[in-house]
Amino acid sequence: xxxxxxxxxxxxxxxxxxxxxxxxxxxxxxxxxxxxxxxxxxxxxxxxxxxxxxxxxxxxxxxxxxxxxxxxxxxxxxxxxxxxxxxxxxxxxxxxxxxxxxxxxxxxxxxxxxxxxxxxxxxxxxxxxxxxxxxxxxxxxxxxxxxxxxxxxxxxxxxxxxxxxxxxxxxxxxxxxxxxxxxxxxxxxxxxxxxxxxxxxxxxxxxxxxxxxxxxxxxxxxxxxxxxxxxxxxxxxxxxxxxxxxxxxxxxxxxxxxxxxxxxxxxxxxxxxxxxxxxxxxxxxxxxxxxxxxxxxxxxxxxxxxxxxxxxxxxxxxxxxxxxxxxxxxxxxxxxxxxxxxxxxxxxxxx
Amino acid sequence: xxxxxxxxxxxxxxxxxxxxxxxxxxxxxxxxxxxxxxxxxxxxxxxxxxxxxxxxxxx
Numbered sequence: 001x002x003x004x005x006x007x008x009x010x011x012x013x014x015x016x017x018x019x020x021x022x023x024x025x026x027x028x029x030x031x032x033x034x035x036x037x038x039x040x041x042x043x044x045x046x047x048x049x050x051x052x053x054x055x056x057x058x059x060x061x062x063x064x065x066x067x068x069x070x071x072x073x074x075x076x077x078x079x080x081x082x083x084x085x086x087x088x089x090x091x092x093x094x095x096x097x098x099x100x101x102x103x104x105x106x107x108x109x110x111x112x113x114x115x116x117x118x119x120x121x122x123x124x125x126x127x128x129x130x131x132x133x134x135x136x137x138x139x140x141x142x143x144x145x146x147x148x149x150x151x152x153x154x155x156x157x158x159x160x161x162x163x164x165x166x167x168x169x170x171x172x173x174x175x176x177x178x179x180x181x182x183x184x185x186x187x188x189x190x191x192x193x194x195x196x197x198x199x200x201x202x203x204x205x206x207x208x209x210x211x212x213x214x215x216x217x218x219x220x221x222x223x224x225x226x227x228x229x230x231x232x233x234x235x236x237x238x239x240x241x242x243x244x245x246x247x248x249x250x251x252x253x254x255x256x257x258x259x260x261x262x263x264x265x266x267x268x269x270x271x272x273x274x275x276x277x278x279x280x281x282x283x284x285x286x287x288x289x290x291x292x293x294x295x296x297x298x299x300x301x302x303x304x305x306x307x308x309x310x311x312x313x314x315x316x317x318x319x320x321x322x323x324x325x326x327x328x329x330x331x332x333x334x335x336x337x338x339x340x341x342x343x344x345x346x347x348x349x350x351x
Numbered sequence: 352x353x354x355x356x357x358x359x360x361x362x363x364x365x366x367x368x369x370x371x372x373x374x375x376x377x378x379x380x381x382x383x384x385x386x387x388x389x390x391x392x393x394x395x396x397x398x399x400x401x402x403x404x405x406x407x408x409x410x
Contacts, residue, residue, distance in 0.1 A: 060356070060360050060363070061360065061363040062363050106353075106356060157359070157363065162355065162356070162359075163359055165353065
């Protein structure tokens with residue numbers, strides 16, 4: 001296999017390698033795996049595509065996301081070769097204009113790119129969709145999310161403190177990849193809601209703000225749980241309150257059990273959250289309310305302005321099930337000026 | 352705040368010599384008259400940038 005990337009001679013010491021990678025601006029501060037020719041070739045081969053094939057040019061600096069360059073970053077992050085189709089699909093997804101990648105890449109906001117994997121690939125690749133799925137402990141979750149950040153940084157040119165201007169950053173910028181816990185509910189998983197088959201594997205990418213955990217171990221019915229979630233969505237300073245856009249709600253399995261028992265389903269849940277997840281206008285700073293009014297003029301025209309819904313419609317609530325046991329769910333605001341994108345993973349090239 | 356970023360982006364798009372006029376950060380959360388002052392301060396530079404022939408791009 002002919003690879004085009006420049007070869008770098010680096011000492012075998014892991015610490016010297018780390019120093020070199022950081023000096024070049026390629027790292028995230030943690031040790032990396034040397035992306036040797038052999039490792040990169042294995043990644044390319046597992047993608048089923050030629051190394052020179054371009055998937056597009058990634059803003060800000062419009063580096064060419066070839067299969068080879070994706071493979072180099074995947075190898076450096078510690079990915080197994082079989083993770084490549086997930087990464088290639090995630091790269092394809094962020095080019096959808098609704099994702100607003102140019103805005104997401106350089107903003108002062110605290111944005112991470114969350115990859116959610118759906119379907120059989122979760123098990124084939126060992127992607128955790130249960131306990132501690134956002135945390136440490138699973139190689140697929142950790143390294144796919146890490147590789148995706150490397151791709152945005154090293155191919156797209158979003159260098160922290162330079163062209164990535166985030167005020168605080170985001171813990172999820174080290175890595176943010178989970179699976180949907182499809183087996184924990186009787187409802188269609190997100191990729192099926194979005195028109196794919198249950199037997200398909202798919203990736204959803206979402207430009208997320210930091211998570212808000214919802215702790216409701218006291219409610220004994222589904223409506224109580226939903227009220228706790230709705231109240232956690234109500235932040236006058238969030239991007240969603242100011243700009244609309246999509247908000248993510250991740251339902252924990254124990255909350256799902258209560259909702260299913262009480263006859264709730266995703267359309268009713270979204271409708272409830274849309275109606276209850278409204279920020280009273282008196283909670284806004286006056287100038288910030290005017291800012292929201294300017295950016296969400298259609299919405300404001302039809303509201304009495306006693307309260308502001310944090311999304312522009314119930315369809316803007318991106319709802320799915322994930323996580324392990326415990327009476328918890330998550331609310332994850334987004335960049336606001338963005339929408340998540342779901343794409344089927346095409347494994348047909350990989351044989 | 353975004354000047355170096357802008358220069359790198361211009362270079363990446365093949366316009367290394369793109370004239371860039373900048374104002375001090377921040378532009379948000381400041382009184383309107385300060386915004387007007389900043390605008391007045393750069394008006395001439397913007398006009399020059401729009402009318403001058405930029406140096407040949409380095410590619």
